[in-house]
Amino acid sequence: xxxxxxxxxxxxxxxxxxxxxxxxxxxxxxxxxxxxxxxxxxxxxxxxxxxxxxxxxxxxxxxxxxxxxxxxxxxxxxxxxxxxxxxxxxxxxxxxxxxxxxxxxxxxxxxxxxxxxxxxxxxxxxxxxxxxxxxxxxxxxxxxxxxxxxxxxxxxxxxxxxxxxxxxxxxxxxxxxxxxxxxxxxxxxxxxxxxxxxxxxxxxxxxxxxxxxxxxxxxxxxxxxxxxxxxxxxxxxxxxxxxxxxxxxxxxxxxxxxxxxxxxxxxxxxxxxxxxxxxxxxxxxxxxxxxxxxxxxxxxxxxxxxxxxxxxxxxxxxxxxxxxxxxxxxxxxxx
Ligand code: TYM
Numbered sequence: 001x002x003x004x005x006x007x008x009x010x011x012x013x014x015x016x017x018x019x020x021x022x023x024x025x026x027x028x029x030x031x032x033x034x035x036x037x038x039x040x041x042x043x044x045x046x047x048x049x050x051x052x053x054x055x056x057x058x059x060x061x062x063x064x065x066x067x068x069x070x071x072x073x074x075x076x077x078x079x080x081x082x083x084x085x086x087x088x089x090x091x092x093x094x095x096x097x098x099x100x101x102x103x104x105x106x107x108x109x110x111x112x113x114x115x116x117x118x119x120x121x122x123x124x125x126x127x128x129x130x131x132x133x134x135x136x137x138x139x140x141x142x143x144x145x146x147x148x149x150x151x152x153x154x155x156x157x158x159x160x161x162x163x164x165x166x167x168x169x170x171x172x173x174x175x176x177x178x179x180x181x182x183x184x185x186x187x188x189x190x191x192x193x194x195x196x197x198x199x200x201x202x203x204x205x206x207x208x209x210x211x212x213x214x215x216x217x218x219x220x221x222x223x224x225x226x227x228x229x230x231x232x233x234x235x236x237x238x239x240x241x242x243x244x245x246x247x248x249x250x251x252x253x254x255x256x257x258x259x260x261x262x263x264x265x266x267x268x269x270x271x272x273x274x275x276x277x278x279x280x281x282x283x284x285x286x287x288x289x290x291x292x293x294x295x296x297x298x299x300x301x302x303x304x305x306x307x308x309x310x311x312x313x314x315x316x317x318x319x320x321x322x323x324x325x326x327x328x329x330x331x332x333x334x335x
Contacts, residue, residue, distance in 0.1 A: 004029050004187075005038035005150035007084065007141075010059035011046045014066045015210035016282070017195040017203035020251045021156035023070050025189050029154060030072070030079050037079045038148050039067060041307075044084050044091070044140060048133045064303045066213055069293035074306060076313050084144060086311030089319045093143040094136070096326055100172040101139050101165075109138050110161055142166035148318060149182040157193040158202065160186045177329040180322075195251055196244040199228050214290050217283060224279040225272075234270035245274050252281045 006026050008018055030037035041060050050056050060083065067081065068074075074081035084090055106112065115130050138161075145153055145166045153163050163186040170181035194202050197209030204210065211223045227245055232238055240246040240262055250258045261269075261277065296303065324334040 001034055001036045002152060003036050003038065003148055003150045003182075004152045004154065005040075005145055005148055005184075006154050007040045007042040007045075007144055008063050009042045009045045010056060010063045011050050012055075012059055012205040013210075014063050014213045015203055015205070016213060016248070016251075017156065017197070017210065018063075019066070019070065019213050020195050021189070021193070022154065023067055023072075025187075026154050027067075027071050029152075029187075036077070038150060039072065039079070039081050040144070041083045042141075042144065045137065048131065048137060061297060061300050061303060064307065065293050065296040068296055068303070069289045071289075074310060076310060080310050080314060081306065082310040082314060083307050086308060087147065087315060087319055089315070089323050090140070090143050090147060092323060093147055093326070094140050096330060097139050097142050097146070097169045097173065098136065100176065101142075101169050102172075105165060105168060106135055106138060109135075109165070110158070111137055138162045138165040139169065142169045145184050146170055146181050147322065149322075150184050151182060152187045153184050154187040154189075156195075157188060160188065177326075180326060180329060196247050198223065198226060198244070200242075200244045211282075213286070214293050216290075217287070220283060220286075221279050224275050224282070227275065229271045232271075234272075235268040237268045238265045238271075238274075240265045245271070245278055249274070249278045249281060252278075252285055257281070 004026070006022055008014070008022055014023075026037065026039060029035060030039075041063055043056055043060050046056050046059065050059070064081075064083075072081060073079060112130065112135055115134060116126055119126060119128050119130075141159075141162045142165060145163070146169070153159075153166075155163065163184055167183045167185075170183055174181055197203035197207060198211065199207070199209045201207050201209060211220065215223060227248075229243070229245060230238070243265070246261065246265060249261050253261065261274070264274070320335075327334045
């Protein structure tokens with residue numbers, strides 16, 4: 001069986017980028033035969049940026065409900081669905097990997113470099129406001145992946161570097177201690193690798209340009225209409241290249257619909273009409289999901305039970321045996 005694994009950080013409300021870049025492709029993959037899937041809520045990762053306990057908990061519930069509403073059907077042994085922190089061994093593996101992770105490699109991690117770019121712009125000291133947690137982010141993520149020896153990790157393009165680092169740590173560990181880890185590969189959906197946000201930059205909580213996955217219909221319409229476009233007037237031909245409206249449309253439409261929209265752009269569709277078509281397309285796909293989501297968040301105990309059951313089985317069947325093996329390999333007493 002091919003093991004497929006991916007996580008989402010519960011640090012805010014889920015948005016269309018998470019859905020198109022992670023949730024939707026992962027669920028589609030999980031339905032194929034010969035695949036064992038691991039989907040989880042990366043709440044240890046959320047602590048790097050969120051220091052309000054209630055927000056971590058709310059976001060965890062919201063993201064869990066999003067996966068289930070989008071059609072995830074957990075089934076231990078085939079489709080695992082769990083919370084990262086319910087597997088505390090993740091942090092132990094993080095330590096074992098830290099001891100083989102090159103510091104120089106971590107210096108080049110995007111999130112860390114971005115924090116220092118901001119420091120430079122603001123004229124403050126290098127590493128100001130950077131926690132060791134942020135710096136270690138890729139090692140924690142490698143632990144998530146290697147804990148289950150995942151073969152494939154479906155993610156958006158922003159995460160590819162982290163998966164390459166996980167391969168690097170796994171390789172060094174294997175080199176030192178024998179073949180314990182499978183080298184993971186990133187799996188990216190080419191045409192929707194990075195979904196743009198309202199302003200055209202990557203849709204991201206940190207840019208404040210997101211369309212929430214479960215915005216009510218009217219709010220969704222307003223947000224789509226507020227998307228930034230160029231100023232070409234009605235009936236002027238428009239570029240599909242680099243257009244956030246077009247790219248979002250493509251992410252929610254069939255190949256045929258996309259081809260028709262490409263023609264409409266060349267023929268000078270008005271921005272308002274393109275946005276209306278986009279709004280209708282997103283709404284058609286998400287309306288049923290939105291309804292299931294509301295039912296799910298109204299009964300959080302069901303989600304909680306499910307997450308805890310999955311984690312308990314994983315610890316027993318997979319995590320404990322691996323950690324025993326790894327502890328012995330490095331010279332610690334196997335528990
Ligand atoms: P996070 O929570 O930032 O994002 C979750 C997933 O959504 C994708 N994504 C996007 N895809 C397309 N367009 C966008 N605008 C967009 N914004 C976000 C991300 O690429 C990601 O796949 N570190 C990870 C969570 C994580 C993880 C892991 C993932 C922790 N451990 C192990 C895979 C394997 C993160 O912060 O994702």
